[in-house]
Amino acid sequence: MTDKQTLTIRDNRSGEEYEVEITDGSIRAADLGKIGKSDDDPGLSVYDPGFTNTASTRSAVTYIDGEKGILEYRGYPIEQLAESSTYLEVAYLLIHGELPTKEQHDQWVHEITFHTFVHENLKSQLQGFRYDAHPMGMLLSSVGALSTFYPEANKIKDPQVRHDQIVRMIAKMPTLGAWAFRHAQGKPYVYPDNDLSYTENFLSMLFRMSEPKYDPDPRLAKALEVLFILHADHEQNASTNAVRSVGSSQVDPYSAVTAGIAALYGPLHGGANEAVLKMLKRIKTKDNVPAFIEGVKNGEERLMGFGHRVYKNYDPRATIIKKACDDVFEVTGVNPLLEVAQELEKIALEDEYFVKRKLYPNVDFYSGLIYEALQFPPEMFTVLFAIPRTSGWLAQWLELVDDPEQKIARPKQIYTGARQLDFVPSSERWK
Numbered sequence: 001m002t003d004k005q006t007l008t009i010r011d012n013r014s015g016e017e018y019e020v021e022i023t024d025g026s027i028r029a030a031d032l033g034k035i036g037k038s039d040d041d042p043g044l045s046v047y048d049p050g051f052t053n054t055a056s057t058r059s060a061v062t063y064i065d066g067e068k069g070i071l072e073y074r075g076y077p078i079e080q081l082a083e084s085s086t087y088l089e090v091a092y093l094l095i096h097g098e099l100p101t102k103e104q105h106d107q108w109v110h111e112i113t114f115h116t117f118v119h120e121n122l123k124s125q126l127q128g129f130r131y132d133a134h135p136m137g138m139l140l141s142s143v144g145a146l147s148t149f150y151p152e153a154n155k156i157k158d159p160q161v162r163h164d165q166i167v168r169m170i171a172k173m174p175t176l177g178a179w180a181f182r183h184a185q186g187k188p189y190v191y192p193d194n195d196l197s198y199t200e201n202f203l204s205m206l207f208r209m210s211e212p213k214y215d216p217d218p219r220l221a222k223a224l225e226v227l228f229i230l231h232a233d234h235e236q237n238a239s240t241n242a243v244r245s246v247g248s249s250q251v252d253p254y255s256a257v258t259a260g261i262a263a264l265y266g267p268l269h270g271g272a273n274e275a276v277l278k279m280l281k282r283i284k285t286k287d288n289v290p291a292f293i294e295g296v297k298n299g300e301e302r303l304m305g306f307g308h309r310v311y312k313n314y315d316p317r318a319t320i321i322k323k324a325c326d327d328v329f330e331v332t333g334v335n336p337l338l339e340v341a342q343e344l345e346k347i348a349l350e351d352e353y354f355v356k357r358k359l360y361p362n363v364d365f366y367s368g369l370i371y372e373a374l375q376f377p378p379e380m381f382t383v384l385f386a387i388p389r390t391s392g393w394l395a396q397w398l399e400l401v402d403d404p405e406q407k408i409a410r411p412k413q414i415y416t417g418a419r420q421l422d423f424v425p426s427s428e429r430w431k
């Protein structure tokens, strides 16, 4: 006896029936292609703009249960990782699939720490940007440029070459992000300090001035560590899909990750925390919250930082970030907008409009408040997302290049344009 699950489809155009196998709750789109296939008909296809119900891969990196509010990296709950791990340990977990032994951990941290410097020519490239260049534009072009410094990176079948580029990219992202930040301020770029931890070194490159050694506040370094862990991966989102799609052409990983950074740059993806901050500034005081909520319910605008395509329960990352707020504000002083955010959350969570639609705070609701308290301008918020997401992108890229089922990404289209027109030369059309 086999417990094979199948689906029977009857094509009402022909009356023919087809049996299609169901595996892991999915059918293969290629099986649908057999339906109605003939010399003149390519067979049935699936129309799914935005991939809202299409699995593009099998993956063992990140698990999400949106109904229950569960997020796990390689099976480990995000809450436990945020509480007890470090970003670099989580990056190792994502890339290698398991937690490191002490030796593996020390070797990994050593390698990443000693690849934090970037080629001086890349520094010159960054210096060539206009004073007001958006740091995401600077980041994506400099990561793209890295492929020219490491031309061997295109040997994507070679495990050692892959490892070297992964280490380089995770190591250099904070350097490039911090330099983009300093550039906007007209301040000298600060070289990495390899005595410091990953997040301490990032704070040093962001904020060090004339002091011979930067002394980062451990509470801020820890809060950044938590934020980095929360943003490290989120399965097949738009930027990860961009990395996989571009990576499927077998290009080098710098170019594939550049595509991910570009996708993250967009306001529908990495830019929502900036929108939350602008919204809170506009509401200004706790007293203005009820009127704002009424406006949202009347469809005048959305409550930014609320709702999620996948999470229909509390976004587990939002709970952790809310806690991190307290630690950061202990150092920086409370951001007055926190009161507005808390009032918004309180009212919205009791209001039928939000309850009925399962709208809860998402990761972006509180993160902008922390970033602002750390003196980041809103344009830097997405850079702070891209730096830790690099490990997730690379874990997904590795999975892609090792997956024998994957092919170059090449979706179908339903053509809706004109056909077989006769070209009329301009000499006749423009008479």
Ligand code: CMC
Binding pocket: 234, 237, 269, 270, 272, 296, 301, 302, 303, 304, 305, 306, 307, 308, 309, 310, 357, 359, 362, 363, 364
């Ligand atoms: N404020 C008010 N109403 C909302 C909101 C909101 N933030 N989000 C959804 N709704 C309503 C929406 O109007 C609709 O109502 P109705 O059924 O009466 O038409 C219903 O809830 C379902 O909305 P939807 O747009 O179909 O849901 P979606 O899954 O397509 O959208 C979303 C998800 C995140 C784009 C949306 O909730 C939203 O725009 N939120 C605000 C922006 C935001 O915070 N984005 C950050 C997402 S988390 C970042 C990440 O993980 O990458």
